[in-house]
Amino acid sequence: MVSQFMVELVGTKVVDGEAPPRILHFNPRIRGDYSGKPVIEMNSCYRMQWAQSHRCEGFASRPAEETVDAQLKCEKWIRDDDNKSEESKMKWWVKRLIGRSKDVHISWPYPFGEGKLFVLTLTAGLEGYHVNVDGRHVTSFPYRTGYTLEDATGLSINGDIDIESIFASSLPSSHPSFSPERYLEMSEQWRAPPLPTEPVELFIGILSAASHFAERMAVRKSWMMYTRKSSNVVARFFVALVNAELKREAEFFQDIVIVPFMDSYDLVVLKTIAIAEYGEWPEEAYPSYANGPGYVISSDIARYIVSEFDNQTLRKFNITRRPVEYRHDVRFYQAGCFDGYITAHYQSPQHMICLWRKLQSGSTHCCNVR
Numbered sequence: 025m026v027s028q029f030m031v032e033l034v035g036t037k038v039v040d041g042e043a044p045p046r047i048l049h050f051n052p053r054i055r056g057d058y059s060g061k062p063v064i065e066m067n068s069c070y071r072m073q074w075a076q077s078h079r080c081e082g083f084a085s086r087p088a089e090e091t092v093d094a095q096l097k098c099e100k101w102i103r104d105d106d107n108k109s110e111e112s113k114m115k116w117w118v119k120r121l122i123g124r125s126k127d128v129h130i131s132w133p134y135p136f137g138e139g140k141l142f143v144l145t146l147t148a149g150l151e152g153y154h155v156n157v158d159g160r161h162v163t164s165f166p167y168r169t170g171y172t173l174e175d176a177t178g179l180s181i182n183g184d185i186d187i188e189s190i191f192a193s194s195l196p197s198s199h200p201s202f203s204p205e206r207y208l209e210m211s212e213q214w215r216a217p218p219l220p221t222e223p224v225e226l227f228i229g230i231l232s233a234a235s236h237f238a239e240r241m242a243v244r245k246s247w248m249m250y251t252r253k254s255s256n257v258v259a260r261f262f263v264a265l266v267n268a269e270l271k272r273e274a275e276f277f278q279d280i281v282i283v284p285f286m287d288s289y290d291l292v293v294l295k296t297i298a299i300a301e302y303g304e305w306p307e308e309a310y311p312s313y314a315n316g317p318g319y320v321i322s323s324d325i326a327r328y329i330v331s332e333f334d335n336q337t338l339r340k341f342n343i344t345r346r347p348v349e350y351r352h353d354v355r356f357y358q359a360g361c362f363d364g365y366i367t368a369h370y371q372s373p374q375h376m377i378c379l380w381r382k383l384q385s386g387s388t389h390c391c392n393v394r
Contacts (some may be wrong), residue, residue, distance in 0.1 A: 026055060029182065029184050029185035030049065030180070031050040031051075032048060032050065033046070033048040033146075033153075034178045036177050042071065042072060043069075044316065045071070046068055049067045050066055051065045052136045061081060064078050064163055066165045068168040071370070080162075080163050082100065092153075093149035093150055093154065093164065095161060099132075099161055101132050102131050135162050136157070142157050142158055143157070144157055145157075148386075151167065191194065214249075215252075215276065215277050216259075216278045220258070222256075231261075231295045232262065233268075234263050234264065237273065243376070244279070245259075245377055246389050260280065260281050262295045263281070263283070264285050266282055281298070336373060361375075361390040362390060363390055371391075377389055
């Protein structure tokens, strides 16, 4: 049985048919969590994709860990496994009160309980959100990269909770830097040039959903503008599920390939196949292959691949007389963005453009409020 409630700061809905982004998802679970203990979970969600959750389970964050506006991400509370017998409790208090040399640190119970009244205060600082319950700090949640403070335009509360009153000191009606017209700009400068008559050196296929117009405009306004100036590089979006808006967009920008199947993440592999013409692997067993959104290889390997491709002997390149050690680089980040990244996920259109501008100056720093 689950006993929980959710408080969410939501942003402006980008397209119809999708839930608005959740800038902050605050979810205390009194009962029903897989850990079997009361927890507080916080997260963010963009384009129906949840980021990595931040959980508080009753253990205080270490001061050496990253703080949020000098506040701990998680405060300590008394857990069920902290219970002591009455005799041990008395001995503990005697030791603490007699001959102590340090201040006593008071432990508090889990801040929420069934049938218990509470006052929850949510504030925004320079580095993140802070949650106080009955005047005591409970947890802090850093701003997720891809969002800024002003992105939150609404408040949602649901679950096992009865609300007595809500007071909001400031919630903007819309993000001052967000305007659909800013991205839905049918301008000639973003149109793709005609395909070159000669073979190209580089073709870039971009997987996209029909509803992700804002993201496509961010790409057109950032790195894709350089492909429009080159005669030997071509970039195209691969999109499914034709509708009137998508058809109009494809006809205007001339950079969309519409594939003949329904648009679904489960069918994303079909878009990948549509980008290039594939042949059947001649051997019985398929070799190991890299799986992920981005790869970095050295120039000598790239030259070798090209030469072997020209010789029509393209094969598995890691077969050598020396053992190959596979190592994962944490900079291929799946949960968002961090400084020094190689790949970043869940970035809003605004931040896609921001990241590109920073890359132009040689910086791999994320775009957030700090």
